[in-house]
Amino acid sequence: METVACNLCGYTSFRPVYQVKDTNYGQAGTFSLVTCERCGLVYLNPRPTTQEIGNYYPADQYHPFRALQKTQAIKPSDMQQKRADKISQLVNNHEKRPILDVGCGSGLFLLAMEQRGWEVFGVEPSDHASNFARTTLxxxxxxxxxxxxxxxTTFDVITFWDVLEHTHSPRAVLQEAHRLLNPNGLLAINVPNWASWERKIFRDKWIAIDAPRHLYHFSPSTLSQLLQSCGFSVMEMRSQTPVMNPASNLLRALGALARSAKHTKNKGQSTSQRATPTISPSPIKRWFIRATDIILSIPNLIANAVGQGGSITVYARKSDK
Ligand SMILES: [Zn+2]
Structure with missing residues (x-):
């Protein structure tokens, strides 16, 4: 474990926010989320080092990879198709233009880009996922x-889909992206939104806490500041609520209540706190996700409009420093 200074402003004073556990995969340990006393960035401190962090990504269970094994038809998701369309609209004459997807997982987003005529490249730390992208796709x-x-190699577009929060230094990573981008190149990022209503309601049980894999938590404000200080100008920043997240948060909260009731009843017996993310939802869960999405459709529209949706998507251009 290591203790670090704020990655956004360099300040070393921080105050605690939540004590959290690995509720997604049930690995041992309690972790501290802190907020910088100067700029408000939220980060895990202390945290596993770059050598230690791999222990917290169980290859056989980590859901982006497990999902792949269960996927019958290997094709990009609707979300990946939408992102591919959006980027293709933002870049004129993109035929054979180079794009790099950082943390590309099993490569399905790159597949969507390749189908639109881009020259695609990916980097992915997982042996298992990167091997799948190379050999199967x-x-x-x-x-x-x-x-x-x-x-x-330099690129016209670099993307980070749900990746930046996993890195040990988002600043170093974005500076490298700046270096690798061609003039006026496009950067696209998606991260969980610390300023979301979901985080405010579910607090340390929020599904996107994902300790200790999520080392940073951004708000629209801290993410904009970081991008600007790394030489990017933000073109578009939106918050949106991923369809499954509110339902997953609610199910988890209900599960915790049921466990605590059971625990009180059977005092002294240990009960598992682990809530393994469900990849192929059961029909009941699918119904629950759909019902929650319909019930929350108007509140979500409002939350998204005021920057409190569950995730932040940003499109930014490389600017001359
Ligand atoms: Zn700071």
């Missing part, structure tokens, strides 16, 4: 982080 994916990207 035949994509040029290297095993590693952004610093493993092919030397000498």
């Amino acid at each position: 035949n994509l040029p994916v290297l095993t590693g982080d952004i610093f493993a990207a092919q030397p000498g």
Whole structure:
């Protein structure tokens, strides 16, 4: 474990926010989320080092990879298709233009981009996922982080879908992205939104806490400041609520209540606190997700409009420093 200074402003004073456990995969340990006393960035401190962090990504269970094993038809999700359309609209004449997806997982977003005529590249730290992208999808994916990207190659677009919060230094990663982008290149990012209503309601039980894999939690404000200080100008920043998240948060809260009732009844017997994320939802869960989405549709519209949706999506341009 290591103790670090704020990655946004360099300040070393912080105050505690939540004490959290690995509620997604049930690995041992209690972790501290803190907030910088100067700029408000939220981060895990102390945290596993770069050598230790791999222990917290169980390859056989970590859900992006497990999902893949259970997927019958290997194709990009609706979300990946929408993102691919959006980027293709933002870049004129994108035929054969180079795009790098950082933390590309099994490569399905890159597959969507390739189908739209882009020249695609990926980097992915997981051996299992990067190997799948190379061998099954035949994509040029290297095993590693952004610093493993092919030397000498530059890109018109670099994307980070649910990746930046996992990195040990978002600043170093964004500076490297800046270096690898061509002039006026496009950067696209999605991260969980610390300023969301879900986080405010579910607090330390919020599904996107995901300790100790999520080392940083951004709000629209801290993310904008970081992008600006790394040489990017924000073109568009939106918050939105992923369909499954409110339902998953509610189910988890109900599960915790049921466990605590059972625990009180059977005092002294240990009960598992672990809530393994469900990848292929049961029909009941699918119904619950749909019902929650319909019930929350208007509140979500309002939350998204005021920057309190569950995630933040940003499109930014490389600016001249
Ligand atoms: Zn700070």
